[in-house]
Amino acid sequence: MAISARVRDRMIAGLKRLVPIVQQLKARDVSEADTVTIVKDILSEIFGYDKYADLTGEYAIRGTFCDLAIKLDDKLTELVEVKAAGTALDDRHVKQAVDYAANQGVEWVILTNGSIWRLYQVIFAKPIDKRLLTEIDITTIETRKDAHLEQLYPITKEGFLKGAQIVLRDRQDATSRYTLAALLLNNNNVVACIRRELRRIVEVLVNDDEITAVLRNEVLKRDVMEGPEAEAASRRVNRSETKSLRVSKSSNDKSQTTIPAPEPLVTKSDVATES
Numbered sequence: 296m297a298i299s300a301r302v303r304d305r306m307i308a309g310l311k312r313l314v315p316i317v318q319q320l321k322a323r324d325v326s327e328a329d330t331v332t333i334v335k336d337i338l339s340e341i342f343g344y345d346k347y348a349d350l351t352g353e354y355a356i357r358g359t360f361c362d363l364a365i366k367l368d369d370k371l372t373e374l375v376e377v378k379a380a381g382t383a384l385d386d387r388h389v390k391q392a393v394d395y396a397a398n399q400g401v402e403w404v405i406l407t408n409g410s411i412w413r414l415y416q417v418i419f420a421k422p423i424d425k426r427l428l429t430e431i432d433i434t435t436i437e438t439r440k441d442a443h444l445e446q447l448y449p450i451t452k453e454g455f456l457k458g459a460q461i462v463l464r465d466r467q468d469a470t471s472r473y474t475l476a477a478l479l480l481n482n483n484n485v486v487a488c489i490r491r492e493l494r495r496i497v498e499v500l501v502n503d504d505e506i507t508a509v510l511r512n513e514v515l516k517r518d519v520m521e522g523p524e525a526e527a528a529s530r531r532v533n534r535s536e537t538k539s540l541r542v543s544k545s546s547n548d549k550s551q552t553t554i555p556a557p558e559p560l561v562t563k564s565d566v567a568t569e570s
Contacts, residue, residue, distance in 0.1 A: 342447070362376055
């Protein structure tokens with residue numbers, strides 16, 4: 296997605312001002328509370344959230360508190376878990392925020408120590424799961440490189456509202472082993488293509504059921520065919536199988552194929568969220 300000049304200028308100015316401060320705080324090994332203070336500034340000056348309208352500190356959830364919450368148009372959209380600037384992040388740190396998000400029906404979680412920023416999608420399955428969409432170290436961003444600034448865009452307010460996090464998710468799905476396995480097993484067009492190519496190679500006619508049985512029993516690993524992620528991929532493939540590629544004419548009358556926007560891999564309506 297294209298970044299506007301206004302957003303680019305804001306990110307550059309914010310990075311130049313705040314990255315040296317983040318590095319100083321990390322060197323001093325400051326507390327988590329002090330890190331939360333700089334994280335608010337980063338969310339505001341780099342990522343574009345209104346510090347007073349969009350950000351809520353110590354967000355209460357079932358008798359405990361999440362470090363920060365992001366609300367857009369009075370709707371809770373993201374939870375932010377902050378660790379001390381000198382802390383190395385790992386999956387244990389995000390578990391609590393993911394549990395909070397699941398209880399609140401929130402799909403997106405940010406984990407940060409000020410310098411490292413991770414964006415997660417909450418997977419509403421049984422049990423609740425997560426997946427990492429992107430990880431960025433803002434202290435390594437070179438402001439003169441557009442590719443570096445584009446890495447930040449999915450975490451910005453503008454990027455979030457335009458669905459940049461959805462694009463990240465769908466890019467992962469495009470090469471997910473679960474999606475590819477579901478295509479091989481559940482999409483009649485793919486199986487028919489394999490059947491035609493087999494006939495071309497070995498000049499023997501085999502039916503679709505035989506091909507699917509070999510794929511399921513001898514080619515694919517069990518882990519890509521079982522579990523919540525495999526089930527979600529199968530649902531997505533089944534929903535999209537009836538869709539056809541739309542062909543449109545460009546101004547120079549050349550045919551161009553456009554693919555319909557992908558449906559969500561996992562939605563809150565697919566499964567009941569455990570409280």
